[in-house]
Structures are given as structure tokens and as C-alpha cells.
Amino acid sequence: MAPEYPYPAPAEDAVDALRFALSAAGEAKLGGKLLFVAGESSGAYLAAWSVLKLRGEGVDVRARIAGLALSFGIYDLSYTPSVNQYCGRALVGTEDLKLLTDAAFPPSRYSTQQRREPDLWPLYADLKGLPTALFMVGTADAALDDSVFMASRWSLAGNGTQLKIIPEACHAFTLLPMGDAGAEGRAELQAFLKNLMK
Incomplete structure (x- = not known):
């Protein structure tokens, strides 16, 4: 990563x-078919982007992937209103998100217009024909609008879509000891995945 x-x-x-996980060699190596793709933060971006690339x-x-579980993802490098207007004091704020995305996509190489290109950012892509997805984010996350x-x-x-917004949860809340918010987020993920396996 950057x-x-x-x-x-x-x-x-x-x-x-x-691509490997979906191949016959991947299924043999991994011991079965890939059912789900999941990612958190930049991993949610990479999961969505990868599925779009393979569809392309x-x-x-x-047909090949039952569902995507995408938690507190960043899908727009030109920055959504919640990123630009965030004034909370959570773990990852506006400056942190911009620092991280600018490291991956240096402004000197990617103009404002390029930061909205569908080939780079899922929010601007053609989203037809994709698996069911769960988008999960907290109300205290600077990237709230990205998921919404x-x-x-x-x-x-x-596409099948579920949006779960967890009250008062910050960026990366499922990975942190956040009490009820973390537990609620993990329970939502488990319920989503179990439901798709029926």
C-alpha cells in the first residue's frame, strides 16, 4: 500500500x-469456491474496484460471488461532503483520509478531473451486474457519505444492496474495542454473510 x-x-x-481465487487453481489451493469478498477502509475500495475490473x-x-461486505470504504478521491466538512475527533479524520489518499494518488499525478474517473473510483463507475453488497459505516466517520x-x-x-449506519461509530470501528458499536457492526457482517449462504 501507499x-x-x-x-x-x-x-x-x-x-x-x-482472479486467482475464482480460478480452478485458486479453488483447489484454497479448498473451495470463493463465496464473498470483503474489505474495510481502503480494502473496501480495493474489493469494489477488483470486482469492477473482473466484470470488465x-x-x-x-454469478461467481455471492456478496461483498464493504465497511467504511472510501470510493471518491475528489472527496465527498462528509470528508470535507468533518470536524470530529475520531481515530481517522479529514486530514488523515486526505493524507492517505494523496499518498496513494499523488495530486501531482492525478488532477481533480482524473480523481473522478470511473476507471479509478467506483463511485463514478457503471455499477450494473454486480453482486449483492453490504455497505457499513458509522455516523462518526469522516467517510460516511462515501458509503451512503x-x-x-x-x-x-x-444490485442487491444493504446499507447499515451504526450510530456514533468512527472509522475502523469493527476493528477497535468500541463496545456496542463494534459488536453491532460485527453482528451485522455475520448476519449478512449467513443470510447469503442460505
């Missing part, structure tokens, strides 16, 4: 890993 390995290295690695290569990702906007566009494209 800054040591800026875009496109992490994205290409994620696509290669997903002709893979029927809706992405879930809206995912649904409008005709």
Missing part, C-alpha cells in the same frame, strides 16, 4: 488475488 506502493500496484495485486474482463461476478452515496448508486444500478 506510500511505498502507490496506485496502481495495490489495485493490481487485489485484482490478481481475486467478462467475468460474471454476480455508493450504496445508493449500487442499488440504483439494480
Whole structure:
């Protein structure tokens, strides 16, 4: 990941890993078929981006992948209103998100217009024909709008969509000892995955 390995290295690695997991060799190596793809924060971006890339290569990702679990993702490098207007004091705030995304996509190489290109950012892509997805985010997350906007566009494209907004949860809340918020988030993920396995 950035800054040591800026875009496109992490994205290409994620696509290669997903492509392998869906292959016969991958299924043999991993001991079964890939059912779900999940990611948190930049991992949610990479998961969504990888599925879009494989769909672009002709893979029927809706038939091959039961669902995506995307938690507190960042899907718009031009920054959504919640990123620009966030004034909370949570773990990851506006300056942190901008620092991290600028390391991966240096402003000197990516203009404002390029930061909205569908090939780079899922929020601006054609989202038709994709698996069901859970978008989960907390109300105290600077990237709240990213998940809300992405879930809206995912649904409008005709894909199964669930949006879960956890009150007072900050960025990375499922990974931290956040009491009820963390427990609620983990329970939502488990319920989503179990439901798709029925």
C-alpha cells in the first residue's frame, strides 16, 4: 500500500488475488469456491474496484460471488461532503483520509478531473451486474457519505444492496474495542454473510 506502493500496484495485486481465487487453481489451493469478498477502509475500495475490473474482463461476478461486505470504504478521491466538512475527533479524520489518499494518488499525478474517473473510483463507475453488497459505516466517520452515496448508486444500478449506519461509530470501528458499536457492526457482517449462504 501507499506510500511505498502507490496506485496502481495495490489495485493490481487485489485484482490478481481475486482472479486467482475464482480460478480452478485458486479453488483447489484454497479448498473451495470463493463465496464473498470483503474489505474495510481502503480494502473496501480495493474489493469494489477488483470486482469492477473482473466484470470488465467478462467475468460474471454476480454469478461467481455471492456478496461483498464493504465497511467504511472510501470510493471518491475528489472527496465527498462528509470528508470535507468533518470536524470530529475520531481515530481517522479529514486530514488523515486526505493524507492517505494523496499518498496513494499523488495530486501531482492525478488532477481533480482524473480523481473522478470511473476507471479509478467506483463511485463514478457503471455499477450494473454486480453482486449483492453490504455497505457499513458509522455516523462518526469522516467517510460516511462515501458509503451512503455508493450504496445508493449500487442499488440504483439494480444490485442487491444493504446499507447499515451504526450510530456514533468512527472509522475502523469493527476493528477497535468500541463496545456496542463494534459488536453491532460485527453482528451485522455475520448476519449478512449467513443470510447469503442460505
